[in-house]
Structure formats: C-alpha cells, structure tokens
Amino acid sequence: MNRRTALRLAGAGLATTVGGHQLAARAGTAELPPGLALGRGLTHDHGPAMPTERPADAGTRPALEKFSLPLPILPDAVPVVSSRGLDVFESRIREVRAEIFPGHPTSVYGYFSSWVPPVVRARRGRRTIVRQRNETDVPVSVHLHGGVNREVFDGRMSHPVLPGGSFAYVYDNDQPASTLWLHDHTHHTDAENVYRGMSSPYLVTSDEEEALGLPSGEFEVPLVLRDADVGSDGGLVFTMDDTEHRSTILVNGTPWPRMEVRRRKYRFRVINSSAMRFFVLGLSDGTPMTQIGADASLLESPVPAPVVLLSPGERADLVVDFSQWPTGTDVDVVNYTGPGPMEDVGQVMRFSVGADASDDSVVPDRLTTLPAVPPASVERHVTMRMSEPGTTPMIATIDDRSFDMSRVDTRVDFGTTEEWTVTNESATIPHNFHCHLAHMRVLDRSTGPAAPNELGLKDTVAIFPGESVRVRMTFDRHRGLYPYHCHMLDHGAMGMMAQLRVV
Template sequence: MINRRSAIRLAGAGTLSAVAGQQLVARAGTAELPQGLALGRGGHGAHTGAAMSTVRPDDAGTRPDLEKFTLPLPLLRTAKPVTTRGGQDVYLSSIREVTAEIFPGHRVPVYGYFGSWVPPVIRARSGRRTVVIQRNETKVPVSVHLHGGVNRDVFDGQMSRPVTPGGVFSYVYENDQPAAALWLHDHTHHTDAENVYRGMSSPYVVTSPEEDALGLPSGEFEVPLVLRDGDFGSDGRLVFTMDDTEHRSTVLVNGTPWPRMDVKRRKYRFRVINSSAMRFFVLGLSDGTPMTQIGSDASLLEAPVTAPVVVVSPGERADLVIDFSQWAPGTEVDVVNYIGPGPMEDVGQVMRFRVGADAPDDSVVPERLTTLPPVPAATVKRAFTLESSEPGVTPMFGSINGRSFDMGRVDTTVRFGTTEEWTVTNANPTVPHNFHCHLAHMRVVDRSTGPAAPNELGLKDTVQIFPGESIRVRLTFDRYRGVYPYHCHMLDHGAMGMMAQLKVV
C-alpha cells in the first residue's frame, strides 16, 4: 500500500516512478464518448458506471510536437468589475464555447469563463460583496461553484441549480472569510468533470487589509499558477475520457503546456491552484531547493512551512513563496512533479523559471502570518467511507458510505451552530481520493497514518486521503442553513457518484 507518507518520502527522494504513480492514481475507462465538446450530450440519468463509460479516440495522446519550456507563461490579468457602486463589485462573465491555440498552430474548441481559455482573476476583498453575473452562452447546462467560498446555497453553484443554455444567473459572494485563493469551476450534475476539463475554471482571490499589512510579495510579483493536465489529439484538441488518468500526460499552467517564466532575482508569491480533475501533483524545484508555503486552501497558515515538496490534490491550493535571489542570473530552475501516472518525461515536468536580473525587493515573509481560531471541540461524530471501482473494473462506480449520489436525497442532517468531527476513510486499496465539503471549512485533527502535516493546519476545504487512510476533521456549521454537497474532488469520481448532501437545519 502506498500511503501519503510513503508517497511524500518517495517524492522527496525523487524516485517515485510512473509505475508507483500508476498504483497511486489508478485508471480505468472504456466505452463510448462524444468527441470534441460535449454539446447536446445529456440523457444521463443515474450515476452508474455504464452511463459514464467512454472510449478513447485512436489519435488521443498524439499531441502536436512542442519543445517544453518554450511557450511564455500567460500572466493572468485582473478582471474589471462593471460597477463598484452600492458597496459591491459586480462582474459580468460569459461562459462560451471559444477556440484556443493551446498548441501553436492549432486552434481548437474549448469552454471559457469570461469567454476565455485563460480567463482573468477576480480579486475580491474580505468582507466586501462580489456579484458575478454568469451568462450561459453554451449549449449545455452549467452551474458555477466558488470552491472554498462560504455562501448561501442558492449562490453555491450546485448540481440542483443549473443555468440552462441562454440563461443568466447572478451569484452573490459575501467574501466574509479570510484572504485566500479560491476557485470558480463548473459543478453541473453529472457533467462537471468534463466541463471543467474543457475550460470552465478560473481563479478567484480574496485579499484583506490584514494580509496587505504583512508585506508579502505583491503586484507583478504575486502570480496565480493554475495547474492541470490534459490528453490531446494530433490536431491539438482536448480529449476527454471519463476516469482516464493515465493518458492526461500534458501538464498545463495557466492554460499553456509546460510554460517558461522569466523572473527577477527576488521573492515571488505563487498561488498554486490544482485545477486538474484527477491528478495529484507532488511539486518541487528541480535542484531540490525548499519552497516556503504560506497558505493553503482557505486561509494563510499561522506560520510559514518550508519543505522541498508540496502535495496538491485536485481542488487544493498552495500559496508559495520562492526567493530567486538565491540563484545566479541565467539559472534555469524547473518546477517538477514527482508523481505519476503517465510518462515522467512529460508529467514530471511542470514549468521553468529563468532567473534574470536583480530587482529591488522590500517584501518579507513574516514568521507569524495570521492567527486562526483554535480547533473547536466537537459534539457530534460521524464516519464517511469513500470508495470507487478499482482500475479496470466495470461498471465504474463511486460511493460514500456505500451509496451513490442522489440529488433528491439528503444524506446527513446537521444542526445549525454545531461543530462535528468527521472521520473520512478511503476504502480503496490503490486509488487515492480527496474530500471536499462545501460551506464549512475543515480543521484537520489527525490521520490514521500520523499527525496532520504542518501545511494542513490552516482552514481547509479539500483534504487528501490516500488508499487505506482515514483523516479526522472538524467542521462548524454556523454560517448558513441549507443543502450543500460533500464529495471526492477527483471530479470524475464525483461524477461517478462519490458525492452526497448535507442539510443544515
């Protein structure tokens, strides 16, 4: 059994092979699939393996030739509100089918928030309301979830509240939560895994005066890095095959395969968002230099954590500071990934930094970043077991406590104001999962394999659970009443049924 600890140990040694990666992140997947955009698909009813089966086209995995680290990293622009009056910032986003030149010379169909494959970042302010008017200009139903956001269920972008083609919905986000990098992505019932894969994804950053006062790298030196993988055909189009983790072997950052970024010799802050549907990244720098992690999912850490590897599962974020003044001008430093599946010459490479000239740097990383409330005592205990089909087993399925997702069913009723302790177990022998809860942030108590890692002591909304492992988390439900989902954030697993709903009453 490969557990988290051994994965990290292997990763630290740089020896985690594709074979071990395959054991860790397993694959499956056969049967029919609409090629290109999943337009007019539908007809999917129950979450059964048969309904989700797909077949991979013959030319999948034959992506156009590309020399790694030649394309420049796109720097994400900041979204402009259409109005800032009335104490709120209002943004207008069209969700569209657009074309993108992911591989040079090949324009291919994708989806885009703000009508773009590389959409801008919404920058919200803690305590100030944001309204995002999403216009669905695609031919499929959509639902936009603010991952990590604490919002009323009507604005939570859930499966049961789709915006139909041609429809418009105004999502209201109070941002009554700490500074952190959140993530807007599709959450439509049954099709979210494919919709996100095809581009319905964009970063959403909450800032605060308290964070500003820390003096962290900012402005052009604070850079969102949205990571993901993809499987591409010979014409450069994205190929989606349900639950196929093995073949999504092209690594993209900000929508660009294996990009290069020219950096100055100073500190940068990188907001890493793992927007992959299925891929875990075990990130490091090519020469083993440690990175400084200052935040994770939904808050800063109380104190920075310095480590040579950072693990980010789908939906998780890592707020990192790298000081490039420790390398000579002209040095090339790569971000590498120590874990499969897929060929390590591809999935082991993420992006390259090319260190340039000196630049003034008055930024700091304080030893004390924030103060979090103590982990509360719990009065209710629950246990959840996550399980999916093992690789190659059909029909494919996903379940929580033995039940596949049913949108009409409330699985867990929670009393408003209560703190609960949940023990979440991954029952699979080889397949990793993670666990994401809407509405309430999690505090990690410990794991069956040992204490919580220092970088998971902040406010979490997504936690890794390796095969055979359990994690204990506490959640306080004192913000809103209503119905919210909790699920594995390996999106294909969620779409296969590893999802359930709680109701706060």
C-alpha cells in the same frame, strides 16, 4: 446588469437571498431535465453517457519543445460596477477557440470568454457579484470552491443555468484572505466541463493580509495547473476516469511554459484545477519553497516546503526567493508523481532567472491567528470506495451508496461542530474529500499527525488508499442543502458524492 439592479442586490442578506431566487427564475435556470436529476454515475440508467473509450487519435499531440512557450500572466477582471461596498463582474461562459499548441486552433470552454481567464479579486467583507451568462449549448452551474455562501449561490447541481440563461452569483466574502477558484459543478458533466476550461481564480484579500508586506503586484502570480490528453489536431480529448493518458501538463492553459523572473521574491497562488491528477511539486535543484497558505486561509506561520502535495481542487500559496540563484539560471518546477510518462508529467514549468530587482517584500514569522479548533458535539464516520481498476461495472460510493440528488444523506444542526473521520476504503485508488460551506480543521491521520501545511483552514483533503483523516467542521454560517464529495471530479460524476442539510 444595470447599476440599480447591482446596488439592490447589495442590500441586506435576506433581501439578497430573495432577490437571488427571483433573478434565477427570470434568468433561465431550471430544475435539471429528466434523466439528469437522479443520476447515479455510469452504472445507472439515468444521466448522459460519458465517453469511456479513448479515441485512436488521442495522445498524438503536436510536437513541442518543453519550456519554449511563455507563461501567460492572468489579467485581473475589471468590474462593471464598483460602488458602495460592492463589485460586480460580467462573465460570459463560451465555447472559444484557443491555440493550446501553436498553429492548432481548437474549441475549448472559457469563463469571461477566454481559455486563459482573468482573476476575480475580492476583498473580505466587501460583496462581489459575478453574473455568469451561459452562451454554451450545455447546462452549467458555477461553484466558488472554498467560498462560504448561501445555498442559492453555491452552484447548485439541481438548478443549472441553461443554455441562453444567466445567473448572478452573490458572494459576501465573509471569510479570511485566501486563494479560491470558480469551476463548474453540473452533476455528471462537471468533470468534462472543468477539463475543457470552466475554471478561474478568485482571490480574497484583507487589510490584515496587505499589512504583512508579502510580494504583490506583478510579483504575485496565479498558477493554474491542469493536465490533458491531446490529439494530433491539438484538441483536448476527454475520456472518463482516464488519468494515465492526460500527460500534457498545462499551466495557465499553456503546455510546459517558461517564466522570466527577476532576482527577488515572488508569491505564487497555485491551484490544482485538474479533474483527477495529484501533483507533488518541488524545485528541480531541491531548494525548499516557503508555503504561507493553503486552501481557505493563510497558515499561522510560514512552512519550509521541499515538496508540496496538491490533490485536485487543493491550493498552495507559495513564496520563492529567486535571489538565491545567479542571473542566467534555469530552475524547473517538477512533479514527483504519476501516472503517466515522467518525461512528460514530471515536468511542469521553468523559471529563468534574470536581472536583479529591488525587493521590499517580507515573509513575516507570524502570518495570521486562526481560531482554536472547537470541541465537537457530534462524531461521524464516512467511507469512500470505488471499484478497483479492471472491474466492470465501475461503481463509486460514499457510505456504500452512490449519489442520488433526491436524497439527503446527513442532517446537521445549525451551530454545531462535528468531527468526521473520513476513510478511503479503496485498495489502490486515492481519493480526496471536499465539503461545501464549512471549512475543515485537520486533526490527524491514521498514518500520523497532520502536516504543518494542513493546519490552516482547509476545504479539500487528500486521502490515500486505506487511510483515514479526522477533521472538524462548524456549521454556523448558513442553513440549506450542500454536497460533500470526492473532488477527483470523474469519481464524483461516477457517484462518489452525498448531500448534507443544515437545519
């Protein structure tokens, strides 16, 4: 992308939308090929067959001592253009070679041509363009999870970037400071594409956030969590709807890493980029962390967090003060939930506390002021259900219908606030709920009040078997077609997805 094209895309909103469509037509995007357009999950005739039989070599990963590898610190992506209120980034989506286990190179996917991707840093009110070039042999569609974007730039399932094509995603960043992330959203294949590496942090900052004095620079560290099933050759093994065997825990692409820290405060931007795994995170000696943000905004006030629950797609903005421990102490991040062997999935990473360091950062008692939860003019009830384990065939639904890309399930009037009660009707299987475009305010749950760390702006909420969660969303930003779905991506690929149209 040259400078002139970038600056043209930075123009008025309407012009940018039109320009985006024109660019898409030139860039090699297209409607989904026949066989993908009407996919209804694994039980339907449409759509590619997903691997459901686990290979014999799976789970035989190479030997590795936990906490022996250093944590990769994600670099910042460097814009190719930065001018006139605009930053432009170039990303090549490639199949690359990486040594997840040392001495065992294997093929994975990567944004920005890397298994360990850089961080895209954006600023509230300043436009960002990320031009994604698809150099793989599969269609891709990039979604900015938690972003409030026009339909054409939302990562549309019906308009993937075909192999050899490219597309410039335009993000206005007209939203609060928060931890977002880029990931694949190609229907039927997003679960495997994300599992194999198509994800990258995207951090939005603002003048308000910077004025707080939170830990920054080298003391602000993104931590991207995921899990994997690994074969004897060190390669990733993908089997649909298999969480139990994905027992290798990766942080920033590295299994069970170790991070050397100094005796001062650190800020950790934690993203659960797993396709299926829930994490319940804590520190090994029980010391509470401090949660300052979740999903799409800072919290209004810091919340002491002995444990933090993150379902797939959720984020937590955490501060840990390592001056509480003497030099030489090891403090582990542990995970208190399965499935899988707890000697593997119960371990996440290790902090090794080093020397003292000066620290002028603070965690203020007041972090931000969020708008009041508006009254709702429409109430809806949404149900999520899928076949229980051992059932054949496996079917996943929203409101008893499996996903059909040609169908609009819900029509929403522009400018309205709606209250949705979302119920997990599965008897044993957890789900979560993610809605594109509109951020959620969690009101309560059938099991009790919303937790303090759910009271910021949310875009993904966990819902346990038999539980309901009540949320409000205001649809006053963009018109168009947007999905809502379970963000356990294997469940979405199996049909637990629907579409709303804002008119």
